Structure formats: structure tokens, C-alpha cells
Amino acid sequence: GNSVTQMEGPVTLSEEAFLTINCTYTATGYPSLFWYVQYPGEGLQLLLKATKADDKGSNKGFEATYRKETTSFHLEKGSVQVSDSAVYFCALKKAAGNKLTFGGGTRVLVKP
């Protein structure tokens, strides 16, 4: 079956530090890949997506590249802010059907 594995948190950083959250997946075929962000007490917001190999999704200074050879979709940001403190979820969706498979989430805490 499909699965998504994320690095466990919490990840604690200082402001302006470099952030990487690892995400690897298991799926047959060519899934679409997503990163969602959840701020405290809120629902999930789409952060970025990539729909085919070598695509790079980007938004709000975050980037992730769809690497089929390593089945990975790592999230990066060059300089984090306190406002980036949240839980980040990696997810995949297969071509057949609309169901999302989520990773367990990674909590990020950015300190001033």
C-alpha cells in the first residue's frame, strides 16, 4: 500500500536558520506529492505541490523537489521566521482515486 514517512519532531530552530524536513514515500506509479502546514488550532493549508518527477514546488520561501529516484520530497526553507512555527505534513495522492495518504507530521518551533 501507499505510505509516507516524515522525520519526527519537534524540530527547534533559531530565527533565520535553514530548515529541512525529510519526507519519503512508498507508492506504485506516479503519485502527486503535497506539503501542508497546520498552525495551532487550525485546519491544514496547502503549502506546495509537485505532480511529476523533477518538479519543484515552491511557496512562501519553502521549496520541495519531487525525486523519483530516491522517492523523496524533502521540504526546505533558507531562512525561517517565528511565524513558520507549525506542524508540517507531507502527503501523496495516487492517480486513481482522490484519497490522500499523510505522513505523521513534523512540529517545527522557531525561536527568536
Added chain:
Amino acid sequence: DGGITQSPKYLFRKEGQNVTLSCEQNLNHDAMYWYRQDPGQGLRLIYYSQIVNDFQKGDIAEGYSVSREKKESFPLTVTSAQKNPTAFYLCASSIGRDKSNQPQHFGDGTRLSIL
């Protein structure tokens, strides 16, 4: 503005009581979903619906029921058979069938607690 509205934001359930969580979307999406999120954990799929008058069980459907009588509405009932209902419930929608590159859009959630 188009979006997904979940209500209420907070809900309390007494022992043996059924409660219904509301989810309404005005995005004209065909597909809708219910997820459960426990503290510090990821999302687990309860039920989903690809089209009006049709729905399927997700990974943890026991103790829950849904209906999809209208395109814009997908209410979730937490029945008394669900012995551990305390959680954060998220509703989502997406454009429709076999649109794998389209994301799901989420509501702001309902936090359910036991009295």
C-alpha cells in the same frame, strides 16, 4: 470567498449521545472527506464521498456515520458506539474523481471532547 466551513468549532458530548459535525463547502467540489487527528499525530481518514449520494468507509469508520444528500454538505455523526471520540475533526474537499494533481482543501476543524 470560497471555502469550507465547519461548525461548531468546539463540541462536547455526553456519554451515550450521538453528535453531528457540520461541513459545508461552496467550492463546487465533487469530493469530500472527514479526517480525525489525535494529539501529536497525523490524519486518519474516516469517510469520504466522491459524489452526491455516495460515500465509502475510510480507515477508521467504526462508530461514525455520514450522509451526502447535497453536493455542498457532508455531515459526520459521531455515534455512541465510538468509545474514544475525543479528537480534532477535519473536513476537506477536492475537485473530483481522478484529479490526482488537485489538492484537498481543509476547513478549520471541530474539536470534540467528552463531558
